[in-house]
Amino acid sequence: SQQGEEDPQALSIQEGENATMNCSYKTSINNLQWYRQNSGRGLVHLILIRSNEREKHSGRLRVTLDTSKKSSSLLITASRAADTASYFCATDAEGGSNYKLTFGKGTLLTVNP
């Protein structure tokens, strides 16, 4: 299965600290995306990194991709209580549709004020 695995499953930090979440996947991909979900609501797209990219930034977010290890990390710097949410990585299989996504199991991030 293509399904990604995030670790840790849960992460609790203090406001102002950095949070790092990891994602591993099993087969070659076109792109890898990260999404945020607040308390069982809809998902919000955060960032997409292509298979030929190694690092990407967006505001306080930094994503890295290591295709040789089939892994990605999401770093949130200077975390805020509002960052409390579940974070999912999603991949699409190389050669397949960019829109057919397989989601990982997610990391529940709690940022304590």
Next chain:
Amino acid sequence: SAVISQKPSRDICQRGTSLTIQCQVDSQVTMMFWYRQQPGQSLTLIATANQGSEATYESGFVIDKFPISRPNLTFSTLTVSNMSPEDSSIYLCSVGTGDHGEQYFGPGTRLTVT
């Protein structure tokens, strides 16, 4: 980006009944999808809703259980038929508008089957 609404936001249904979930988008989109998120789990793609033709279902999902309509480029429905408690989940629709597979999600419909 796209603004997506879903109705109902939540429902409690009895075993053996059916529920139709609506998804409305504020602009015309080609790619529209339905996902299921079981309690405490990740998202699983149910099907791609194709405008003017039958939906494309993923492995493990069948049209008799999850019939989907897509009458135009801004609207789709998903019906959960003959429900059982195992169907209790959040059901989400999404649309694809980016060049590389980015998707925008509706707020979800939380379904509880008793």
